[in-house]
Amino acid sequence: MNAAVTDSTQISGKPARRQPVGLVFCCTILGAAAQILMKTGANHMTNPGLLGMATNLPLMCGYCLYGLSTLLLVLALKDGELSLLYPVIALTYVWVTVLSFLIFHDELNPWKLLGIVLIISGVAVLGKGGKR
């Protein structure tokens, strides 16, 4: 019951800090949107050169969203533990799988669904563990 003792001291010693996991949650949604935009941009790529990439609006929006998502990750890491937050980034797989199904009509099979459930439960476990 050692864990219970350290937990209670942290509750009294530190202010409530649940935002880091929430911030990484937002970061994964932005990251997934970025990947979908980049895929859309890649599908419509006419000129694969540097100029073609720079004038590709969905691709560039994707890069901007990636930048924004990294920004949120930095804010989250400021207050949270790396070992707790880094694995939460795997939520991106969940959103990308669901969005690819909705937008590109990629196949959604039992394996992917099982994977999604496992990732979400893993993040839930980490989220609960990160609650102080």
Added chain:
Amino acid sequence: MKTPLSHMLLVLLAAFIGSFGGVFLKSGAGVVRDGLVYLFISREPPFFNWRLAAGVALFLLSSYFFVLGIRPPGELSVLYPMVSLGYIFTLLWSRIFFKEPLTRVKFLGLFLIVMGVVFVGLGSK
């Protein structure tokens, strides 16, 4: 299994570099104190937050190797599980560089996530 070993090594390298990107972002995040406008620069030393810059650069490098690795004939069902190895590296670096405690909750959460990524990969044939 027709994924060449070279593609697996590229994705492993990407996961390895990415885990160090996280380490540099974490160490740089602690220095950010003047708000978002001053993310990379600061009014007091250290004026330039090179750790954050290094973290971003490592993430970019990691995504470059990742894209090289998942090109055909690389199969996501083989390569996705290797990405999740990056999370295990990160657990190690968090312990070594930031002395973060490795709790049972973290191991359980990480295990579920790694298995989840493996299954999403298996479904992506």
